[in-house]
Amino acid sequence: EAFQLSQNYPNPFNPATTIRFSISKVGRYSVNVFNVLGQKVANLYDGLAAPGTYSVRFDASHLSSGMYIYTLTGDGVNLAKKMALLK
Numbered sequence: 001e002a003f004q005l006s007q008n009y010p011n012p013f014n015p016a017t018t019i020r021f022s023i024s025k026v027g028r029y030s031v032n033v034f035n036v037l038g039q040k041v042a043n044l045y046d047g048l049a050a051p052g053t054y055s056v057r058f059d060a061s062h063l064s065s066g067m068y069i070y071t072l073t074g075d076g077v078n079l080a081k082k083m084a085l086l087k
Contacts, residue, residue, distance in 0.1 A: 005072040005079040008058070012084035015061035019044065019070055022053045027075025031056055034069045041068070049074075060085050 004022040011017065023029060029049050033042040041063060044056040058070070065087045071080045 003072070003077040003079065005070075005081055007081055008070065008083045012086040013060070014086050016057060016059045017083065018055050018057055020053060020055045021072045021079075023049045023051055023074075025075060026050050029072065029074030029077070032071050032073070033058060033060075034071070035063075036067050036069070044070075 002022070003024055006020040008017040008019045019031060021031060027049065028047065029045065030043065031045040032040055033044065035041050042058060044058055045054070060068070063085060065085050068083050068085060069080055070083060071078065
């Protein structure tokens with residue numbers, strides 16, 4: 001099994017979406033959301049994780065419409081995807 005960062009669902013979304021990711025080895029991982037300027041707007045997960053599939057919910061009701069980038073980083077992995085918030 002490999003590391004995987006799935007496309008958020010639904011996309012585009014308003015005001016919340018779900019992000020799924022898979023971990024293939026034990027380690028410390030984080031899932032963060034950034035705006036197009038590279039500023040972190042949310043930390044959705046930060047901690048130790050065992051191999052498996054996880055999902056986190058992102059509530060963007062306090063953010064403005066636009067494109068956002070979410071990342072999975074950690075023990076040897078750095079993956080990113082785009083998502084659109086439409087209000």
